[in-house]
Amino acid sequence: MSNAPANPSAEAAQFVKSLIRTVPDWPQPGVQFRDITPLIGHPKGLRVLIDLFVERYVDAKLDYVAGLDARGFIIGPIVAYELNVGFIPIRKIGKLPYKTVSETYKLEYGEATVEIHEDACGKGDRVVIVDDLIATGGTMMAGKLLLERLGASVVEGAAIIDLPDLGGSKLLTDAGLSLFTVTAFGGH
Template sequence: MPYAPADTPQDAAAFIKSQVRTIPDWPMAGVQFRDITPLLQRPKTLRVLIDLFIERYVEAKLDYVAGLDARGFIIAPIVAYELNIGFIPIRKIGKLPYKTVSESYALEYGTATVEIHEDACGAGDRVVILDDLIATGGTMMAGKKLLERLGAVVVEGAAIIDLPDLGGSKLLRENGLPLFTVTEFGGH
């Protein structure tokens, strides 16, 4: 699907969706893995994607973009750079070198923990949390809790893809987190 810069954000979102690769039965049978690497490989696609986030947040008076480990690290620093604001990494446990604050959350089969440096942001800092995809919402919810414990105002959660059938976006909204997603895919 061709895309020209003068097209509408809806056209841009459709273009982005058309470039996401679906890999059936990975990492296990029945899962339809939504692969964003084609978005990163093509300069035009990456620019359109980043521009959608920049357009959304250019006047939001943000202090930081927080990226969730691991694929949120790919897009969030680029968005932060383009907005001329800071980037905050929210990492899996044991990956950050300084003093951290941690938050555990439930997975389908077990739990996981993410951490943030205790001085990553301060009271009143305005932050957007960015990731590649919202599935069950656990990682983004944990990131929201961490940022709020440090005193930040989490303005919005953002992702390239929403998988609404997995319930994460509903959970996040019910817990007070406004969301922006570029596109969505039904099913798993």
């Protein structure tokens, strides 16, 4: 009889969650900031996190992993490397050096814009979008729209953390984007 846990992914997800630090009242009063730096600074934590994403997508026949600026740039390239696929950066406006297409989305107070190189991917390419967390869903939605504008098929949106009380995961799933998150935190 094996001593393996009944659900190793649930155990791994709990371990990942235990390494995420909550910083109260940052960057403004009332916000509970979910800080992934202890997680990615912990050698086993980083390995377990990446393994969860690789396990999820190893048989997905992906062409690319797209990472959202900026924390999606931390885990996205590692996951892409492990899956032996390319990495696509989706950046804040004005950060990419070549011809771009852009998408503007609403924030709680204002707007933001992200861009992608116009030749980052093509028709039929299978892409997963990766970020550290899903809050209001605006950035991931903008990334999805950009990739689709270039002809890609967005297989799924993936994040370490879901903040479901902020409505982003509902917005994204209502728009037809399947989501995979490792863990969730209630509240803001």
